Amino acid sequence: MSFHIDAKVGEIAESVLLPGDPLRAKYIAETFLEEAVCYNQVRGMLGFTGKYKGKPVSIQGTGMGMPSASIYIHELINDYGAKNLVRIGTCGAIQQNVNIRDVIIAQAAATNSAIIRSQFPGYDFPQIGNFELIKKAYEIGSEKGLQLHVGNVLSSDVFYTDNDDEFTKLGKHGVLAVEMEAAGLYYLTAKFGVKGLTLLTVSDHILTGEQTTAQERQTTFNDMIEVALETVTK
Numbered sequence: 001m002s003f004h005i006d007a008k009v010g011e012i013a014e015s016v017l018l019p020g021d022p023l024r025a026k027y028i029a030e031t032f033l034e035e036a037v038c039y040n041q042v043r044g045m046l047g048f049t050g051k052y053k054g055k056p057v058s059i060q061g062t063g064m065g066m067p068s069a070s071i072y073i074h075e076l077i078n079d080y081g082a083k084n085l086v087r088i089g090t091c092g093a094i095q096q097n098v099n100i101r102d103v104i105i106a107q108a109a110a111t112n113s114a115i116i117r118s119q120f121p122g123y124d125f126p127q128i129g130n131f132e133l134i135k136k137a138y139e140i141g142s143e144k145g146l147q148l149h150v151g152n153v154l155s156s157d158v159f160y161t162d163n164d165d166e167f168t169k170l171g172k173h174g175v176l177a178v179e180m181e182a183a184g185l186y187y188l189t190a191k192f193g194v195k196g197l198t199l200l201t202v203s204d205h206i207l208t209g210e211q212t213t214a215q216e217r218q219t220t221f222n223d224m225i226e227v228a229l230e231t232v233t234k
């Protein structure tokens, strides 16, 4: 086992989907995978391996924010040999033309986190997704007729901010939505030379105040999940 994951080497697939919510991992494993086996319950951060259309896939909850997600992503790559890591999360829209339940493909992730900045003092090191996975996800999502947006997102260290225009100002610079992990995923996949992608379903709209329910955030967003599963198995 690694420090935070109680699996033997070989029990986790090379392709891993990464929801923030461990109960979303359980829902995905039970709903979409064949022969799903739970390999991790440490800290309640559930992880499952099963098959999607005959191909091995794992689903690992990451928790919220880059400090938590980075632990799981680091161990999945470094200790278990993960090669394709796809975050499937929720986000708050900061563009008028991005609507609740639309799907965002994060081509890149801006961040207010010090995690990456502290490694490269004096540089702005852009956090980008893997082009091959982005292209595949875009093609699969388009074929399904989804409302897709491809572009920059913000990975924020905070969900609640005292700086009223912090998020909306980034929207004015083309950033599509706010979430809390993509930049950490892209930093670590670049560092270890493996492939990373972030897909996000819009759960709330920061400009209009519209919201989905907690139940929807845990168990719906099936379109995004299917795009992620097909992207790593096709």
Ligand SMILES: O=P(O)(O)O[C@H]1O[C@H](CO)[C@@H](O)[C@H]1O
Residues within 6 Å of the ligand: 019, 020, 021, 063, 064, 065, 088, 089, 090, 091, 159, 179, 180, 181
């Ligand atoms: O739905 P998940 O994947 O958890 O993602 C988003 O939701 C959480 C905040 O509610 C943060 O983790 C954010 O990135």
Ligand SMILES: O=c1cc[nH]c(=O)[nH]1
Residues within 6 Å of the ligand: 090, 091, 092, 093, 159, 178, 179, 180, 203, 204, 206
């Ligand atoms: O980080 C997040 C995630 C979902 N919705 C938000 O507004 N922020």
